[in-house]
Amino acid sequence: MADIISTVEFNYSGELLATGDKGGRVVIFQREQESKNRPLSRGEYNVYSTFQSHEPEFDYLKSLEIEEKINKIRWLPQQNAAHFLLSTNDKTIKLWKISERDKRAEGYNLKDEDGRLRDPFRITTLRVPVLMPMDLMVEASPRRIFANAHTYHINSISVNSDHETYLSADDLRINLWHLEITDRSFNIVDIKPANMEELTEVITAAECHPHQCNVFVYSSSKGTIRLCDMRAAALCDRHSKFFEEPEDPSSRSFFSEIISSISDVKFSHSGRYMMTRDYLSVKVWDLNMENRPVETYQVHEYLRSKLCSLYENDCIFDKFECCWNGSDSAIMTGSYNNFFRMFDRNTRRDITLEASRENSKPRAMLKPRKVCTGGKRKKDEISVDSLDFNKKILHTAWHPKENVIAVAATNNLYIFQDKIN
Amino acid sequence: MKPWPAVCPSNCSVRPLAPSPAQLAAWLQSQHTELSTFTHCNLAPSGRGAAPLIQHPASKHAYVAHHQRTEVTRVLGCHSCCRIDMFSKGTKRKFSDDGDEISDESLAGAQVSSSYSLQRQSLLDMSLIKLQLCHMLVEPNLCRSVLIANTVRQIQEEMTHDGTWQVVTETFCGGSQSPSERLVATEVLCRSREQDAEPKLFSVLSYEGCREEEVVTDETLCSVSVSDTASDVCLSESARHCWERDEFVEVDRDDEACESSRLGPGDDDDDDDNDDDEVDEEEESSRVDPKTMGQVFGTFEIKNSAPGPDSALEELFSDVDASYYDLDTMLTGIQSAPKMGPYDLLDSLAPSHGPPSIGSPSNCRSDLNELDHIMEIIVGS
Numbered sequence: 001m002a003d004i005i006s007t008v009e010f011n012y013s014g015e016l017l018a019t020g021d022k023g024g025r026v027v028i029f030q031r032e033q034e035s036k037n038r039p040l041s042r043g044e045y046n047v048y049s050t051f052q053s054h055e056p057e058f059d060y061l062k063s064l065e066i067e068e069k070i071n072k073i074r075w076l077p078q079q080n081a082a083h084f085l086l087s088t089n090d091k092t093i094k095l096w097k098i099s100e101r102d103k104r105a106e107g108y109n110l111k112d113e114d115g116r117l118r119d120p121f122r123i124t125t126l127r128v129p130v131l132m133p134m135d136l137m138v139e140a141s142p143r144r145i146f147a148n149a150h151t152y153h154i155n156s157i158s159v160n161s162d163h164e165t166y167l168s169a170d171d172l173r174i175n176l177w178h179l180e181i182t183d184r185s186f187n188i189v190d191i192k193p194a195n196m197e198e199l200t201e202v203i204t205a206a207e208c209h210p211h212q213c214n215v216f217v218y219s220s221s222k223g224t225i226r227l228c229d230m231r232a233a234a235l236c237d238r239h240s241k242f243f244e245e246p247e248d249p250s251s252r253s254f255f256s257e258i259i260s261s262i263s264d265v266k267f268s269h270s271g272r273y274m275m276t277r278d279y280l281s282v283k284v285w286d287l288n289m290e291n292r293p294v295e296t297y298q299v300h301e302y303l304r305s306k307l308c309s310l311y312e313n314d315c316i317f318d319k320f321e322c323c324w325n326g327s328d329s330a331i332m333t334g335s336y337n338n339f340f341r342m343f344d345r346n347t348r349r350d351i352t353l354e355a356s357r358e359n360s361k362p363r364a365m366l367k368p369r370k371v372c373t374g375g376k377r378k379k380d381e382i383s384v385d386s387l388d389f390n391k392k393i394l395h396t397a398w399h400p401k402e403n404v405i406a407v408a409a410t411n412n413l414y415i416f417q418d419k420i421n
Numbered sequence: 422m423k424p425w426p427a428v429c430p431s432n433c434s435v436r437p438l439a440p441s442p443a444q445l446a447a448w449l450q451s452q453h454t455e456l457s458t459f460t461h462c463n464l465a466p467s468g469r470g471a472a473p474l475i476q477h478p479a480s481k482h483a484y485v486a487h488h489q490r491t492e493v494t495r496v497l498g499c500h501s502c503c504r505i506d507m508f509s510k511g512t513k514r515k516f517s518d519d520g521d522e523i524s525d526e527s528l529a530g531a532q533v534s535s536s537y538s539l540q541r542q543s544l545l546d547m548s549l550i551k552l553q554l555c556h557m558l559v560e561p562n563l564c565r566s567v568l569i570a571n572t573v574r575q576i577q578e579e580m581t582h583d584g585t586w587q588v589v590t591e592t593f594c595g596g597s598q599s600p601s602e603r604l605v606a607t608e609v610l611c612r613s614r615e616q617d618a619e620p621k622l623f624s625v626l627s628y629e630g631c632r633e634e635e636v637v638t639d640e641t642l643c644s645v646s647v648s649d650t651a652s653d654v655c656l657s658e659s660a661r662h663c664w665e666r667d668e669f670v671e672v673d674r675d676d677e678a679c680e681s682s683r684l685g686p687g688d689d690d691d692d693d694d695n696d697d698d699e700v701d702e703e704e705e706s707s708r709v710d711p712k713t714m715g716q717v718f719g720t721f722e723i724k725n726s727a728p729g730p731d732s733a734l735e736e737l738f739s740d741v742d743a744s745y746y747d748l749d750t751m752l753t754g755i756q757s758a759p760k761m762g763p764y765d766l767l768d769s770l771a772p773s774h775g776p777p778s779i780g781s782p783s784n785c786r787s788d789l790n791e792l793d794h795i796m797e798i799i800v801g802s
Contacts, residue, residue, distance in 0.1 A: 065559050090560075152563055171563040200571055202564045221564050254544055254575055258568045312547060317565045 005408035007395055011075035011083065014399040017045055017406055018085055019413055020070025024054040026087055026140070028098065029415075043404065045415050049098055051140035054089040066091050072157050074166070076179075084143070086166060090153040093168055095144035095179065101137045105129040149175050149185045156206045162213040169206035169218060172199075176230070188236045189218060189228065204319075205264050211271045215240075219276060223260030227287065243285055245292045255307040255316065263319035268328040269400075275331055277322040280304060282333050282343070297343045297350065300335045302373040302384045315389050323398045334393025337382065338409045339369055355393060355407045355414040366416065545576045 003021035010017050017029040030048035057066040068089055076084040082099040107129045111117050152170035159166045167188070168175050174189035189206075193199055202221045209215035214230045226239035247256065259279035267274045268284075273294070276283050280301060283293035299320075303310060310316040315336075322333040334340045335352070343350045352369045359367065372381040395408040403418035548569050 062560070067559055153560065199567055200574075202567050204564060221568055254541075254572055257571055257575070261564070261568060308544070311544075314551075314565075317562070317568065 004411050005395060005413060006069050006071060007073050008397040008406050008408045008413070009073045009075060009085075010397050010399055010406070011085075012077050012400060014401050014404065016048065016075070016083060017397070017415070018073045018075065018087075019406075019408065020053065020073050020087055021411075022067075022069045024052055024056070024068030024070060024089065026051055026053045026070060026073065026085075026096070028138075029413075043402075043417060049138040049140055051096070053087045053094060053096065053142075054092065057091075071154055074157050074159050076159055077163055079163075086157050086159065088154050088157050088168065091147065091150055093146040093154070093157060093177075094142050095146070096140050097143045098138060098140045101139060102133060102135075103131040104134045106132045144179065144182050146177055146182050146185070149177075155204060156218075158206060158208040158216070160208045160213050161211055165213075167206060167208060167216060169203050171202040174203065174206055174216075174218060174236075186234070188230060188234070190235065190237060204262050207265055207267055207274075209271055210267050210269060217265055217267070217274060219262035219265040221261040222257060223262055223278060225262065225265060225274070225276060225285070241287070241290050243290045243293075245283070251304075253307070255311060258311070258316055259307065264321040266322060266324060268324050269326065270328055273328065275322055275324065277320050277333055279316060279318075279320075282322050282331060284331070284345070295345065297331070297341075299333055299341050300339075300371070302371055303336075306384065310389070313389065315392075318392055318394060320392075320394050321396060323396055325398045325403070326401045330398075332396050332398060332405060334396055334407070336389050336392050337387040338391040338393060339371075340393045340396055340407055353416075355409040355412070355416075357412075360414060541576055541579070545573060548573045548576070 003023040003025065005019050005021050007020040008017070009019075015031050017031075019027050019029075021027070026049075027047060028049040029045035032044045032046060034043065053070060054068040056068040058064075059066055066089065070087050070089060072086075072088050074086045076086070076095075078084075082097050085096050085098070087094055087096060106113065107127050109118070109123060109126060109129075110120070146168070150168065150170040150173065152172050154168055154170045156169040157166060158169075164180075165176055165178050168177065168185075169189075172190065172192040173187055175185040176188050177185045189203070191201065191203060200222075204219050204221055206216060206218035209217075215227065216230070217225055217227045219225045223244065225243040227241035227243070228236035228238075229240045230236060232238070232240065247260075262276045262278050264277040265274060272287060274285050274287060276285065276293075277299075280303060281299055282297045284295040284297075285293045307316060320334050322331060324331055329346055330342055330344050332340060332342045338355045339352050340355060341350060341352050352371070353366045354369050367380075370378075370381045371387070372378065372383045377383050391410060393407055393409055397406045399405065399417075405416050407414045407416065551569050552566060552573070
């Protein structure tokens with residue numbers, strides 16, 4: 001029984017796609033190699049490995065459950081035949097090694113094929129064990145467990161460009177880890193006030209710069225992004241850059257702060273830009289300009305008049321993610337009613353697509369969708385009031401090199417790719 | 422609904438909001454009759470965030486969920502047919518209540534502002550309910566809690582600016598102080614405080630032995646949340662002055678007097694409504710964290726002073742025992758018992774009226790005794 005997918009991530013080559021779910025499981029898909037024998041299965045992703053990453057825990061001190069839900073998965077760059085990924089729930093980060101085994105040794109001297117020990121006196125000759133092919137077995141084993149470093153819920157992990165360290169961020173703190181060391185981490189950001197009753201802002205996301213291993217950013221619930229340089233000080237409470245767009249006073253309401261809260265921040269592959277997702281829009285920032293974003297894309301502006309209802313049913317707190325394509329020319333993010341949106345930065349065109357079973361026959365083209373915001377509803381348009389707010393697409397991922405996207409719609413994973421004629 | 426009756430001796434050195442058990446019992450008795458009409462109206466599909474409570478039309482002290490679903494949705498702008506430009510001040514609405522074609526400007530203004538107040542009040546109630554509905558099994562989402570708390574603060578700030586934010590202290594003050602006396606006290610307190618150059622946070626409600634938190638504000642990290650430019654002025658001024666919590670209460674009381682006079686004579690019909698609004702907001706305010714009133718600047722710098730033993734840290738839902746209902750506790754989900762806010766009390770006293778969506782009656786009842794006990798200790802009787 002499939003569980004709600006809570007994170008989706010391609011690895012560096014795009015060959016593997018990892019998903020984490022609410023039940024603490026990780027499912028890894030692998031892309032089929034193109035082969036002349038099966039031309040139709042070009043580029044299909046099939047299940048490669050499934051394992052239980054996190055189990056539910058009970059914090060006896062606070063009498064609270066620690067959810068096993070996987071909040072984030074991040075792949076490590078591949079260095080040998082095995083694959084490594086970091087997966088985290090609210091409190092604990094684990095480094096998993098995924099390795100293949102497709103051969104086994106046969107012809108041992110001291111034991112039989114079924115493992116029984118041979119009588120040493122019966123052994124008259126020596127033989128060299130031979131590696132024989134076997135059915136592919138994919139094993140996942142936890143190699144490191146990074147625990148007890150976060151009082152609050154972990155919302156982000158990000159592997160550094162040095163491939164040796166990574167950061168983990170919770171609501172109030174960011175820690176820097178070395179991948180080899182599990183009993184120590186360095187606290188690099190701490191925004192916890194001395195008096196918790198004065199807390200007004202939390203960390204919502206954090207990411208390492210893709211090329212500069214000393215730079216990272218973190219976003220806040222007040223719609224601000226801080227860029228920090230780890231060379232400046234051990235504790236990066238003072239930012240190097242502070243990104244905030246001035247508020248439009250004409251659109252101020254009691255919900256202004258909530259909808260300005262940033263749910264995701266992602267550097268572009270080039271490292272020159274970063275993208276932030278707040279409740280209604282996606283913004284692209286030039287790292288050299290702090291006072292406003294260079295591009296703003298409205299995801300579902302028609303929801304602005306519904307903020308009160310969305311506040312009431314808690315949808316206003318949904319955390320949507322966003323992602324870049326490999327060349328940074330397009331960005332994608334999710335919406336409600338199983339809609340997701342893609343924006344082309346060069347042509348400024350945008351498209352709304354739907355991830356649903358009815359509309360997703362294999363190899364069928366996706367039809368663009370449109371939400372009717374008022375007045376006469378055209379055929380095929382959907383009115384705002386008939387949107388299903390329980391069907392939300394929070395997690396999407398884009399292949400690092402090709403136009404293949406993975407979209408998580410509650411407990412279904414959809415993989416779409418460009419049609420090649 | 423009336424909060425815990427506030428005790429305010431003339432020297433204001435005793436925590437004013439902790440009633441004696443006898444007073445509490447009397448209050449509970451008075452509530453019981455009014456709560457017989459309490460019903461629930463849950464609009465949220467997820468089950469979270471029950472319908473906002475608005476004042477009972479018949480009694481200004483009862484807080485009930487609106488009986489008619491459609492009216493509530495219209496107020497909140499949730500109903501698809503009624504697109505209301507929510508919470509934007511100054512929206513003119515067609516005044517359809519009486520037959521006059523040309524609406525009296527002040528009357529229409531009062532109508533608009535009272536409906537705005539109503540909507541704002543609904544949002545405040547909804548926010549408080551959301552904060553109270555903590556997931557008992559899993560730690561609540563800190564980001565969500567902080568955002569809701571900030572929303573509550575914004576509403577409070579605006580209410581203060583409007584002059585509709587009041588603390589009910591008169592009831593038990595016995596009217597011993599004349600207005601002029603209170604004004605003098607204000608001035609004296611203000612002068613002595615101004616000698617400190619540091620900006621201080623201010624709190625609305627009095628607390629025994631309150632010391633203002635000293636904070637170092639970092640310009641780059643400051644974020645001011647205000648509703649309009651007028652609020653800007655109000656709040657920045659207050660940052661320069663050093664408000665003693667008592668004096669702020671005093672000033673507000675005068676504001677209230679001015680406020681009611683501003684509404685003009687033509688508002689006789691709406692007096693009850695407005696009074697109810699104001700009284701409700703008064704009552705509401707005393708339940709809500711007054712410390713949030715001072716949270717104009719968000720800052721993450723290390724605080725210089727440690728909070729005193731009875732620091733002026735009014736909780737969001739309880740004005741009985743700050744340490745018991747610690748905001749930290751609430752935000753990090755450490756709860757051994759449900760909070761005894763007014764809504765919980767409603768629930769516990771009127772269990773027969775629909776499924777309770779806030780807390781659970783049995784927990785609240787046992788906590789009632791505990792609460793009684795705690796208040797005895799506090800009041801020292």
